Amino acid sequence: MKIQKEIVLPNPGQSFKLFKPSLRNNFFWHYHPEYELVYVEATTGIRHVGQHISSFMDSDLVLIGANIPHLNFDYGLQTEYRQIVVQLKENFMSDAFKETPELEAIKVMFDKAYLGLSFGGKTKHIVAEKLKYMQDLNHFQQLLCLLEIFQLLANADEVIELNEQDTSIKLFLNDKIRMGSVYKYIHAHYNQTPDVNKVAAGVHLGTAAFCRYFKKQTNMTFTDFVNQYRITQAKTLLLQDKTVSEVCYEVGFDSLSYFNKLFRKITGENPSQFKKKHRIATIYV
CATH class of the missing domain: 1.10.10.60 (Homeodomain-like)
Incomplete structure (x- = not known):
């Protein structure tokens, strides 16, 4: 039951991984150097990101920074649910972020993702629909859709920081x-x-x-x-x-x-x- 490092491999021909995991019967307390955007629809579930622990109702949309320990959002669910996850490398578009002013808001959001960012309201609804829609697109269209999603999230007012400080794995390694x-x-x-x-x-x-x-x-x-x-x-x-x-x-x-x-x-x-x-x-x- 110790904390595990997840090995993330991008989808072939892509810079990120888009998938629909199902781990409800597994306790997967883990971390990875990739950023993760997770959307889940469920009657109710547990949200555990870093030091933050709470429950969610109906649905949840969270952006998790690199190496932040978190529990799979479908752990222990007893009802039907839907989950969509996007994982992308820590240096995703790093040079583009530095050289492209239009991406500044997204860069700022990613810099804060180590706290764990939970999105709600209209923003969550719009992003959820885009995540569902992008699954049927080709790779390039998926990338464009993902950038649209990040831009929406970066400019959202309906966001909560789940942790007050850095909870990345470096603080847990000797624990x-x-x-x-x-x-x-x-x-x-x-x-x-x-x-x-x-x-x-x-x-x-x-x-x-x-x-x-x-x-x-x-x-x-x-x-x-x-x-x-x-x-x-x-x-x-x-x-x-x-x-x-x-x-x-x-x-x-x-x-x-x-x-x-x-x-x-x-x-x-x-x-x-x-x-x-x-x-x-x-x-x-």
């Missing part, structure tokens, strides 16, 4: 703690009572030291992280034929009132509202 082990344990025990003492022992740290480490790496306490993971799983179950009460106990909560309160705090709406609002949504492969 003996394996986040994969933590994820694996939480995924197996989130509906019970995950024991922080067992997790700490599994990564060879005392409980207090592990809690400090975990908070530093994720900006969350272990308990907050587990609760967010439970709510993410609850979203999926609510969109199946299960009642709010059934979901509450299935994801490990003993109190329905606390579940409702925490769900609203994390998502902005209570479970019943969420179920009514999103139950009719259809996600296509």
